Amino acid sequence: MPGTERPGLARYPGAVAAGPAGRRLGGPPRCCPYRYRLRTVVLDAGHGGKDIGCNGADAHEADVALAIIKDLGRQISDGQPDVRVIYTRKTDVFVELDERAAIANRNHADLFISVHCNAGPKGSHGTEVWTMGLHKTDANLSVAQRENSVILQEKDYKKRYDGFDPRSPQSHILFSLFQSAYITNSLRLAQRIDHQFRTDVGRSSRGVKQAGFLVLWKSTMPSVLVEAGFLTDRKEESYLNDRAGQQAIAGGIYQAFRAYKRDLEGIRAE
Numbered sequence: 001m002p003g004t005e006r007p008g009l010a011r012y013p014g015a016v017a018a019g020p021a022g023r024r025l026g027g028p029p030r031c032c033p034y035r036y037r038l039r040t041v042v043l044d045a046g047h048g049g050k051d052i053g054c055n056g057a058d059a060h061e062a063d064v065a066l067a068i069i070k071d072l073g074r075q076i077s078d079g080q081p082d083v084r085v086i087y088t089r090k091t092d093v094f095v096e097l098d099e100r101a102a103i104a105n106r107n108h109a110d111l112f113i114s115v116h117c118n119a120g121p122k123g124s125h126g127t128e129v130w131t132m133g134l135h136k137t138d139a140n141l142s143v144a145q146r147e148n149s150v151i152l153q154e155k156d157y158k159k160r161y162d163g164f165d166p167r168s169p170q171s172h173i174l175f176s177l178f179q180s181a182y183i184t185n186s187l188r189l190a191q192r193i194d195h196q197f198r199t200d201v202g203r204s205s206r207g208v209k210q211a212g213f214l215v216l217w218k219s220t221m222p223s224v225l226v227e228a229g230f231l232t233d234r235k236e237e238s239y240l241n242d243r244a245g246q247q248a249i250a251g252g253i254y255q256a257f258r259a260y261k262r263d264l265e266g267i268r269a270e
Contacts (some may be wrong), residue, residue: 009236010122037265038111039083040110040111041111042113043087043113043115044088044112044114045114046061046062046115046215046225047064047073048062048093048094049062051094053065056234059237061117061231064241064246066092066248067246069115070090071246072113072115072250072257079258086109088104096157101218105219105221112224114215114216116225116227117240118227118228118232123233124208127205128209128227129226131183131208132182132211133210184258189222191208200251201248203229213225216229239270
C-alpha cells in the first residue's frame with residue numbers, strides 16, 4: 001500500500017511493523033488478497049580487495065566466495081528468469097559491510113544471500129548457514145566477531161556503525177535483536193540450504209545457527225549467511241578451491257532458493 005509499506009517488510013508472510021499508536025503496517029486490505037512474489041535477490045560474495053578473508057594453504061576466502069556467488073547468480077538467472085539478480089561485487093574489490101546491506105535496501109530486494117568460507121582449529125569442517133539472531137554460544141560469537149572484524153579496515157568505522165566494536169561481546173548482543181520481522185523466512189531459507197548441503201550436495205553440516213552479523217544487520221529483508229566450508233581443513237579447501245565443488249555448493253543454494261521461492265509464492269495473503 002503506497003504510503004504505508006515499510007520497504008521490504010510487507011512482502012513477507014508474518015512480517016509486521018508497528019506504526020503510530022500501534023497501528024499495523026505493511027498488510028494489504030483484507031478485501032484484496034494477493035500472492036507474494038519474489039522479484040529481486042541480492043547476492044553477496046564476502047570480503048574482497050584489500051580484505052582477503054581467511055586463508056587455506058592455497059585458497060583465499062574472497063576468491064572462493066566470489067566464484068560460488070557468480071555460479072549461483074548464473075543458475076538463478078537461467079532457472080528463474082523472472083528474478084532480478086544483483087551482486088554486491090562481481091570482481092575483486094573491497095565493499096564496506098554497511099554498503100552491502102544498502103545495495104539490497106536501495107534495490108528493494110526480497111532476499112539477501114551472503115557466501116563466505118570458514119576457518120577454525122584442526123579438525124573443524126562442514127557447512128554452516130547463519131541468520132541474524134542471538135549467539136547462544138561462545139563459538140557462535142567467535143564466528144560473528146571474525147566476520148565483523150573487517151570493519152576495522154574501514155575509515156571511521158565507529159561513526160559508520162554507531163559506535164559498534166566488533167571485538168566487544170556487548171556490542172553483538174545489542175544489535176542481535178534486530179531483524180526480528182524477517183527471522184521466520186530467514187530461518188526457512190537457511191533450513192532449506194542446510195538440507196540441500198546434507199542431502200543432494202553430500203556435505204558435512206554443522207547446522208543452522210544464529211549470531212549477530214553486521215552484513216545482515218541493516219538489511220530490510222530475509223537474509224542468510226552461508227559458510228561453505230573450512231579453508232583451514234585441507235580436504236575442504238581442496239573441494240572449495242575446485243570448480244566442481246564451487247558449482248555444487250552454488251547448486252545446493254540454488255535448489256534451496258527455488259524451493260523457498262515456490263513456497264513463498266504459494267502463500268496467499270488474506
